[in-house]
Amino acid sequence: MSLRDLLRTSWRGASANKLRAILTMLGIIIGVASVIAMLALGNGARAAVEARFRSLGANQVQISEAMSFNDGQIEQAGEILSYEDGLLMSEGADMVDHVDMSIGASGKARFGRATLDIQISGVTANAPENLATAGQVQPVGWSEGVAFTMNDLLADGRFFTPAEVLEKAPVCVIGWQTAIDLFGGDGPIGQMIRVNRSRCEVIGLITELESVDESERYRSDPNSILFMPISTVIDLFYEEEPSVQITAYVTDESRMDEAKSQIKEYLRERHKIEPDSEGEYIDDFNLTTRKDILGAQQEAANTFSLLLAAMATVSLIVGGIGIMNVMLVSVTERTREVGVRMAVGARSLDIILQFLLEAILISVGGGLVGVVMGILSIPLAASLNQGMALLEPASIPLALAVSIVVGVLFGIYPALRAARLDPIEALRYE
Amino acid sequence: MSVIQTVGLIREYQMGNATLKALRGVDITVHQGDFIALMGASGSGKSTLLSLIGLLDRATSGKYYLEDVEVSSLTRDELAAIRGRRIGFVFQNFNLLPRFSAWENVALPLAYRKGEFGPEEQYKRAMNSLSRVGLDRRAGHQPMELSGGERQRVAIARALVTSPAVILADEPTGNLDSTTGNEIMNLLNELHAEGKTIVMVTHDPSIARHASRICVMRDGILTEGESAHVAA
Ligand SMILES: Nc1ncnc2c1ncn2[C@@H]1O[C@H](COP(=O)(O)OP(=O)(O)O)[C@@H](O)[C@H]1O
Numbered sequence: 001m002s003l004r005d006l007l008r009t010s011w012r013g014a015s016a017n018k019l020r021a022i023l024t025m026l027g028i029i030i031g032v033a034s035v036i037a038m039l040a041l042g043n044g045a046r047a048a049v050e051a052r053f054r055s056l057g058a059n060q061v062q063i064s065e066a067m068s069f070n071d072g073q074i075e076q077a078g079e080i081l082s083y084e085d086g087l088l089m090s091e092g093a094d095m096v097d098h099v100d101m102s103i104g105a106s107g108k109a110r111f112g113r114a115t116l117d118i119q120i121s122g123v124t125a126n127a128p129e130n131l132a133t134a135g136q137v138q139p140v141g142w143s144e145g146v147a148f149t150m151n152d153l154l155a156d157g158r159f160f161t162p163a164e165v166l167e168k169a170p171v172c173v174i175g176w177q178t179a180i181d182l183f184g185g186d187g188p189i190g191q192m193i194r195v196n197r198s199r200c201e202v203i204g205l206i207t208e209l210e211s212v213d214e215s216e217r218y219r220s221d222p223n224s225i226l227f228m229p230i231s232t233v234i235d236l237f238y239e240e241e242p243s244v245q246i247t248a249y250v251t252d253e254s255r256m257d258e259a260k261s262q263i264k265e266y267l268r269e270r271h272k273i274e275p276d277s278e279g280e281y282i283d284d285f286n287l288t289t290r291k292d293i294l295g296a297q298q299e300a301a302n303t304f305s306l307l308l309a310a311m312a313t314v315s316l317i318v319g320g321i322g323i324m325n326v327m328l329v330s331v332t333e334r335t336r337e338v339g340v341r342m343a344v345g346a347r348s349l350d351i352i353l354q355f356l357l358e359a360i361l362i363s364v365g366g367g368l369v370g371v372v373m374g375i376l377s378i379p380l381a382a383s384l385n386q387g388m389a390l391l392e393p394a395s396i397p398l399a400l401a402v403s404i405v406v407g408v409l410f411g412i413y414p415a416l417r418a419a420r421l422d423p424i425e426a427l428r429y430e
Numbered sequence: 431m432s433v434i435q436t437v438g439l440i441r442e443y444q445m446g447n448a449t450l451k452a453l454r455g456v457d458i459t460v461h462q463g464d465f466i467a468l469m470g471a472s473g474s475g476k477s478t479l480l481s482l483i484g485l486l487d488r489a490t491s492g493k494y495y496l497e498d499v500e501v502s503s504l505t506r507d508e509l510a511a512i513r514g515r516r517i518g519f520v521f522q523n524f525n526l527l528p529r530f531s532a533w534e535n536v537a538l539p540l541a542y543r544k545g546e547f548g549p550e551e552q553y554k555r556a557m558n559s560l561s562r563v564g565l566d567r568r569a570g571h572q573p574m575e576l577s578g579g580e581r582q583r584v585a586i587a588r589a590l591v592t593s594p595a596v597i598l599a600d601e602p603t604g605n606l607d608s609t610t611g612n613e614i615m616n617l618l619n620e621l622h623a624e625g626k627t628i629v630m631v632t633h634d635p636s637i638a639r640h641a642s643r644i645c646v647m648r649d650g651i652l653t654e655g656e657s658a659h660v661a662a
């Protein structure tokens with residue numbers, strides 16, 4: 001038979017009993033919807049991890065203070081993470097090449113009659129490099145995916161040196177918008193401004209920046225910024241020793257676990273953390289690497305995925321058995337039809353294809369509905385998994401392929417049974 | 431050349447330990463243009479013989495030449511292909527496909543000849559065949575919407591559509607009242623007059639009288655008789 005005739009024949013067969021066909025599809029629908037949702041979860045987790053990856057390099061360990069709950073209040077678990085903790089880290093843990101530290105403060109910047117409320121970033125000397133590699137901001141109009149360097153970020157002047165950081169030098173590097181607000185159109189380099197009453201020389205100007213992620217673009221302006229050496233900021237803004245954020249750069253990124261234990265030992269020693277009676281350490285800091293982020297997010301996604309995979313498998317098998325059952329009934333009901341077809345020249349393959357195609361029509365019909373249901377269920381899956389679910393485009397052809405496979409797998413036996421019927425007995429069947 | 435020639439055709443059924451001999455060596459020759467009435471008591475082997483001739487069944491032993499080709503060594507699919515081209519069946523219970531219109535039923539044998547007839551050609555030939563039996567105006571109706579006589583006409587149109595070597599009819603009037611039965615017999619007579627070769631099973635001597643030859647089955651043995659003798 002031509003494909004056209006075959007399709008018409010199988011379609012009539014499948015649609016002869018519509019309710020039965022639809023009920024039979026249910027298993028496939030649930031199975032395919034689960035496949036779509038499962039892959040969306042995996043995809044969502046991957047996207048979330050990738051977003052975090054952009055800000056945390058493979059050789060970095062992020063060090064933050066541990067928090068503890070007390071009477072419903074979040075408070076610091078132990079000692080603060082101090083500037084000195086960071087300063088001495090590369091000596092105390094020899095796998096740490098260098099560290100990067102930062103602290104925020106808000107204050108007033110003044111030049112002549114212009115006064116500005118501004119976010120001040122206390123950073124170490126390689127902050128611009130981090131800015132370049134973190135990939136969250138880029139020079140305005142930068143073509144996507146092209147790497148840029150410290151030089152691409154500086155419009156004028158220079159950034160402060162490690163020596164200036166150690167010396168609490170009164171210098172600053174300002175953002176594009178800050179320069180406009182303070183100096184109008186005039187060149188800022190070499191000018192003395194006041195930051196909270198202290199004099200500070202402008203030594204560098206950052207080029208105009210924009211967020212790489214378009215959705216972030218209007219949230220905060222990366223150009224209204226003022227960088228100062230972290231030591232200077234602590235000196236100017238804090239009376240007590242403040243907490244800082246530390247990122248350690250490890251010399252060998254293949255030995256991150258070792259580096260982490262070194263950092264752990266170093267900080268335990270500095271913070272005088274002793275093992276408790278059971279030999280457990282209660283640390284007052286957390287160490288995070290890329291692998292930790294990946295692990296945590298993947299774990300959550302994996303639990304759901306596993307559940308969905310089990311559901312998909314069971315549903316598809318149940319659906320397949322349903323199809324086989326319906327097809328066996330259909331073949332029996334239409335025994336005489338098979339006899340007639342054989343009498344007028346149908347070969348075994350013609351009969352096999354007719355019933356196989358009928359099974360495939362049912363399973364693919366279920367598959368199509370399942371794809372739609374799966375896509376509709378993604379928001380639900382996302383809400384169960386910290387908002388991480390994203391339709392995986394490849395899952396649609398995959399789901400349809402799976403439903404074809406189910407149709408073939410469970411339709412072949414009834415089809416073979418039909419083709420093996422004896423024409424005379426089939427014609428005589430009541 | 432004969433359309434059909436059988437030599438010592440034997441068909442046995444194995445029933446447990448017993449062997450039932452439905453055909454005990456049948457020799458029959460059918461020539462182009464013959465109209466043969468196959469008569470005999472119920473259970474004498476008429477349908478069995480027709481099934482063998484129609485390639486729906488295989489003989490236990492003996493030779494069968496269909497248009498001078500010996501068919502016993504052919505495969506199931508080869509038999510199906512020959513059946514679709516050279517044999518036209520008319521059954522007592524019509525055997526039309528429900529949910530398919532009259533013309534679709536008639537076109538069915540053409541549909542199984544892959545690549546030979548496009549959709550338009552199938553329709554055209556089915557309509558030709560339907561108008562030959564006077565039913566072209568009912569082409570779009572499903573079997574359920576047709577009377578018994580009309581259904582049998584559709585079945586005859588289906589048997590004609592491939593211009594087969596022989597039309598095999600097993601009690602074609604068995605499910606019809608005598609008036610309608612006569613109409614069907616008139617149609618078969620006309621087809622015979624046009625030169626078609628027909629082998630028809632019937633119990634009814636008045637119907638058998640239309641045939642050019644009468645063969646009688648008795649216990650799996652075929653004897654040839656004269657039309658007048660049987661009628662008497
Ligand atoms: N499939 C079968 N299995 C066993 N016996 C059969 C089968 N088909 C026919 N027979 C037997 O063969 C004999 C001839 O049957 P059949 O050709 O149908 O007779 P008729 O058509 O002349 O009434 C009968 O005795 C019948 O019971």
Ligand SMILES: [Mg+2]
Pocket residue numbers: 476477478
């Ligand atoms: Mg019979």
